[in-house]
Amino acid sequence: MLPPTLLSAAVGLALVYAAPRQWARAASLLAVTAFTVAMTPLPQAWLEGSFIGCWVSVAATAAMVHFPRGMGCGTGLVLSLNAGLWCGAVVALTGSRMDLVMALPAVLVVLPGAWMLERRAAIVVKVVSSWVIAVAVLAAALQLLPVTPGYLPDHIE
Amino acid sequence: MTGWDHLLAMMSVGLWGAFLGRPLIYALPVTFPAMMVAGAIIGMLGVRVGSVEVGIALSVLVLGSCIALSLRAPVWAACVVVGTFAVFHGYAHGRELPSAADPIGYSVGFVLATGLLHVCGIGTGMVNDLRGGILVTRMLGAVVAILGVWFFYEAFPS
Numbered sequence: 001m002l003p004p005t006l007l008s009a010a011v012g013l014a015l016v017y018a019a020p021r022q023w024a025r026a027a028s029l030l031a032v033t034a035f036t037v038a039m040t041p042l043p044q045a046w047l048e049g050s051f052i053g054c055w056v057s058v059a060a061t062a063a064m065v066h067f068p069r070g071m072g073c074g075t076g077l078v079l080s081l082n083a084g085l086w087c088g089a090v091v092a093l094t095g096s097r098m099d100l101v102m103a104l105p106a107v108l109v110v111l112p113g114a115w116m117l118e119r120r121a122a123i124v125v126k127v128v129s130s131w132v133i134a135v136a137v138l139a140a141a142l143q144l145l146p147v148t149p150g151y152l153p154d155h156i157e
Numbered sequence: 158m159t160g161w162d163h164l165l166a167m168m169s170v171g172l173w174g175a176f177l178g179r180p181l182i183y184a185l186p187v188t189f190p191a192m193m194v195a196g197a198i199i200g201m202l203g204v205r206v207g208s209v210e211v212g213i214a215l216s217v218l219v220l221g222s223c224i225a226l227s228l229r230a231p232v233w234a235a236c237v238v239v240g241t242f243a244v245f246h247g248y249a250h251g252r253e254l255p256s257a258a259d260p261i262g263y264s265v266g267f268v269l270a271t272g273l274l275h276v277c278g279i280g281t282g283m284v285n286d287l288r289g290g291i292l293v294t295r296m297l298g299a300v301v302a303i304l305g306v307w308f309f310y311e312a313f314p315s
Contacts, residue, residue, distance in 0.1 A: 131268050138194050
């Protein structure tokens with residue numbers, strides 16, 4: 001549930017810098033792609049790859065916020081298509097379609113983001129996107145680790 | 158030390174960023190999580206780094222001093238200072254990452270908690286716009302630096 005939610009939120013953050021008329025198109029493409037892929041039977045062997053792909057996409061999509069020129073129409077659609085593919089794949093392999101219904105509305109973060117941008121508070125969008133990138137990179141790294149070191153004495157002990 | 162060292166360092170990052178203004182007001186809170194993740198991955202991989210506690214205590218001391226002395230560092234220097242200390246904080250979190258409990262939930266928690274502490278620091282730094290606000294901010298920095306000295310003293314094994 002978390003990876004598709006964060007990926008949808010990352011698309012929303014990236015769309016903050018796109019023209020408002022693109023929002024509906026990009027969000028629709030995201031939803032249609034995600035539900036189409038979620039209904040497609042995928043081999044279970046793709047499970048790990050789909051999670052990694054999802055986390056990498058989260059980081060890459062959220063990083064678009066830091067490009068000074070914003071996004072063109074094509075870029076927004078490509079990001080949405082990519083996000084839809086990975087969201088759908090993760091849900092097809094591990095969750096139920098209900099997860100998508102709950103995850104995809106995270107794209108609506110574009111609304112408060114655009115509101116912030118209008119009030120010259122783009123800093124908020126950039127800072128939040130850096131958190132999303134950090135979480136995605138950590139989650140991807142966790143997936144590649146055989147075990148976390150939590151059983152070891154921590155730095156306070 | 159029960160987390161106060163982390164808390165004060167994170168808030169100081171936001172406070173210093175607010176003190177320095179654009180672009181560091183957002184560059185520092187963006188740099189910190191990026192470098193913290195690098196540190197966390199080093200910690201998760203089990204790489205041994207000596208004196209993490211000293212690094213964390215130094216972060217409190219240095220960041221507090223920068224605010225107290227109203228140090229106007231260049232953008233690159235401020236990012237290097239904050240980024241270096243972020244590695245220590247991330248390393249400590251990475252070493253504590255639970256195996257049995259939800260590690261992704263833990264990761265999300267510590268990134269968001271760190272970010273919100275930066276925001277608290279930036280919010281506190283808004284007093285700079287008030288009359289006498291800069292003096293208040295500098296005094297807060299001095300208090301943080303003094304606590305940093307204490308953490309630094311405590312970090313050395315007796």
